[in-house]
Amino acid sequence: MKFILSTHNVTLTKAIEEHILSRIDKLEHFDRWAVDARVTLEHDHTKVPEKQFKCSIRLGVRGPDLFAEDVESDLYTSIDKVTKKIEQQIRKRHGKVKVRTHTDASRSKRARQESEI
Numbered sequence: 001m002k003f004i005l006s007t008h009n010v011t012l013t014k015a016i017e018e019h020i021l022s023r024i025d026k027l028e029h030f031d032r033w034a035v036d037a038r039v040t041l042e043h044d045h046t047k048v049p050e051k052q053f054k055c056s057i058r059l060g061v062r063g064p065d066l067f068a069e070d071v072e073s074d075l076y077t078s079i080d081k082v083t084k085k086i087e088q089q090i091r092k093r094h095g096k097v098k099v100r101t102h103t104d105a106s107r108s109k110r111a112r113q114e115s116e117i
Contacts, residue, residue: 001028002036002060009043010053010075016041019076023083027059030090035060041075049073055082059090067089 003024005017024037042054055078056069068085072078 001034004036004038005041007041009045010041012041016075018019020079021088023079027083031059031061031094032085033062033108035062041079043075053078055079057082057086059086061090061093063093066093 003021005012005020020039024039025046027037028034037060038058040054040056042056043056044052051071052073053075053091054069054071056067056077059066064084066089068082069090070078070082070085072081083101
């Protein structure tokens with residue numbers, strides 16, 4: 001998977017980069033067809049101290065891309081929450097695909113059973 005990390009008013013340390021990469025690896029575990037991940041980290045000096053750090057992730061997958069962002073007072077918390085949001089979106093998409101597959105299969109099975117009677 002291609003990984004793009006951009007920062008705005010944030011000094012990128014090795015610890016931050018490793019934390020993001022570990023979270024992206026978890027996302028890749030959920031959806032192995034992910035093409036790329038674009039992570040943007042921002043620090044806003046003008047906002048009140050409660051919500052200064054913003055993290056956004058755009059996950060390139062087949063179909064519409066998945067996007068989530070979160071604003072928190074701690075950068076690591078923001079990264080964790082935004083990855084949770086993306087995980088939920090992946091689970092929802094995967095669930096919809098499974099339901100569609102099972103619905104089609106059950107329809108064809110029902111049609112076969114009715115034709116046999």
